[in-house]
Amino acid sequence: DVKVTQSSRYLVKRTGEKVFLECVQDMDHENMFWYRQDPGLGLRLIYFSYDVKMKEKGDIPEGYSVSREKKERFSLILESASTNQTSMYLCASKMGQYNSPLHFGNGTRLTVT
Amino acid sequence: DAKTTQPNSMESNEEEPVHLPCNHSTISGTDYIHWYRQLPSQGPEYVIHGLTSNVNNRMASLAIAEDRKSSTLILHRATLRDAAVYYCILRDDGVGDDKIIFGKGTRLHILP
Numbered sequence: 415d416v417k418v419t420q421s422s423r424y425l426v427k428r429t430g431e432k433v434f435l436e437c438v439q440d441m442d443h444e445n446m447f448w449y450r451q452d453p454g455l456g457l458r459l460i461y462f463s464y465d466v467k468m469k470e471k472g473d474i475p476e477g478y479s480v481s482r483e484k485k486e487r488f489s490l491i492l493e494s495a496s497t498n499q500t501s502m503y504l505c506a507s508k509m510g511q512y513n514s515p516l517h518f519g520n521g522t523r524l525t526v527t
Numbered sequence: 528d529a530k531t532t533q534p535n536s537m538e539s540n541e542e543e544p545v546h547l548p549c550n551h552s553t554i555s556g557t558d559y560i561h562w563y564r565q566l567p568s569q570g571p572e573y574v575i576h577g578l579t580s581n582v583n584n585r586m587a588s589l590a591i592a593e594d595r596k597s598s599t600l601i602l603h604r605a606t607l608r609d610a611a612v613y614y615c616i617l618r619d620d621g622v623g624d625d626k627i628i629f630g631k632g633t634r635l636h637i638l639p
Contacts, residue, residue: 418570447627456631457571457614472626504570513559513618516627518570 417441418519420505426525433492435522437505443517444510446488448472448480451502451521463488464510495526531615536634545602547633549615552596558617560591562600565612565632574600576618610637 421436439446447462449472459472461480469480477499481489488507492499502523506516532550539545551560561576575582575589577598582589588601602609614632 449629454631457629459626459628462626470626473628506570513561513576515561515573515576516563516571518572520568520570 418505418507418517420503420519420522422522423520424523424525426527427492427495428527429496431492431495431526433495433524433526435490435492435503435505435524437488437490437507437519438486439488439507439517440486441507441509441517442485443507444485445508446482447506447508447516448478448488448490449504449506450474451504457504460490495524497526500524500526531617531630533613533615533630533633535631536636538636538638539605540638541607542604545605545609545635547600547602547613547615547635548597549599550597551615551617554595554617555619558619560589560595560598561616561618562587562589563614563616563629564609565614566608567611571612571614571629574613605635605637607637607639610635 418439427433445464448460449457451457458474460478463469463482466485479491502521504521506518508514508516559578562574563571565571574586577589590599612632612634614629
């Protein structure tokens with residue numbers, strides 16, 4: 415089975431801190447994604463990557479950046495965390511072929527105080 | 528991007544079939560219809576996908592309207608473990624960057 419591992423299940427950070435959310439997949443998938451999930455808003459795409467060192471903006475990239483130095487790892491970076499970035503963050507990966515299914519991690523619940 | 532519309536929530540009785548609807552009136556010829564579900568405290572998981580024909584797998588069935596403007600996910604015999612949020616999304620087979628957008632989904636409640 416594909417495993418997508420997010421480094422922390424729960425994280426509490428202070429406003430203004432630089433925050434790193436890490437995601438690792440073990441199936442050599444080409445594509446990786448970061449979403450955030452908020453009540454009433456569903457899943458919203460922040461950034462995605464279809465290859466090492468490649469990144470594309472999703473629908474809500476403001477306030478975030480990403481890094482993909484190795485194929486298996488996709489990091490989401492909050493340069494200066496703010497309280498409106500308190501959310502559930504979900505990482506996903508998939509094979510490069512069209513229509514291959516997404517595999518999600520179990521999420522990181524980030525609280526910014 | 529073509530969008531989907533789903534009811535916010537639905538209820539069903541345990542051990543009865545459940546039909547979850549999805550409207551996608553602006554679907555293009557190359558869009559596949561995908562369904563995912565998200566159990567409590569977990570990330571979403573893939574359920575099924577199809578293009579034109581109805582599809583079956585061990586989890587569910589997907590019925591696609593002849594004009595492809597709507598589809599229905601069918602759970603043949605709901606259990607309490609099927610209580611989840613179900614997402615219907617469109618994936619364009621012709622797009623290389625594969626930007627995958629989810630909506631708000633349908634929250635399914637199963638009554639014992």
